Amino acid sequence: MTNPWETIDDELCRRLIGSVELVGQRWSSGILLALGRGATRFSEIIASVDGLSDRMLAQRLKELTARGLVVRSITPSTPVQVRYHLTDRGRELLSSLQPLAAWSARWNPDEGVEAEAAL
Numbered sequence: 441m442t443n444p445w446e447t448i449d450d451e452l453c454r455r456l457i458g459s460v461e462l463v464g465q466r467w468s469s470g471i472l473l474a475l476g477r478g479a480t481r482f483s484e485i486i487a488s489v490d491g492l493s494d495r496m497l498a499q500r501l502k503e504l505t506a507r508g509l510v511v512r513s514i515t516p517s518t519p520v521q522v523r524y525h526l527t528d529r530g531r532e533l534l535s536s537l538q539p540l541a542a543w544s545a546r547w548n549p550d551e552g553v554e555a556e557a558a559l
C-alpha cells in the first residue's frame with residue numbers, strides 16, 4: 441500500500457471526509473471506544489456511554505455493523521445472548537480514534553459542552 445499522503449487529491453479528501461463524518465456522528469465514537477474497552481452487551485455499552493439512549497444505540501450499532509466496523513453475534517440460549525465486537529476494520533479505526541480522543545480531551549475540554557448548548 442502506498443502512503444496516502446503522497447498525493448492529496450479529490451478522492452483522498454472524499455474518503456477522509458467520509459471517515460471523519462462516520463466517527464463524528466453523535467455517539468459513534470463513544471460506542472467504538474466502549475467496545476474497545478471490552479463492553480460487548482447492549483446494556484454494557486449503554487452503561488459505558490453516559491447519556492446514550494437505547495434507541496440511539498440500536499440505530500448506531502446497525503450503522504456501524506453495516507459499515508463493517510462491528511459484528512453482532514447471537515448465542516441461542518434462554519434468554520438469547522446478543523454481543524457486539526469490533527471487526528479488524530473497527531479495531532484499526534479505534535487505534536486512530538484513541539489519539540484523537542486524547543487530543544480532544546486535552547485541547548477542547550469544554551467545546552463539547554458549548555456545542556451541545558448551541559443545539
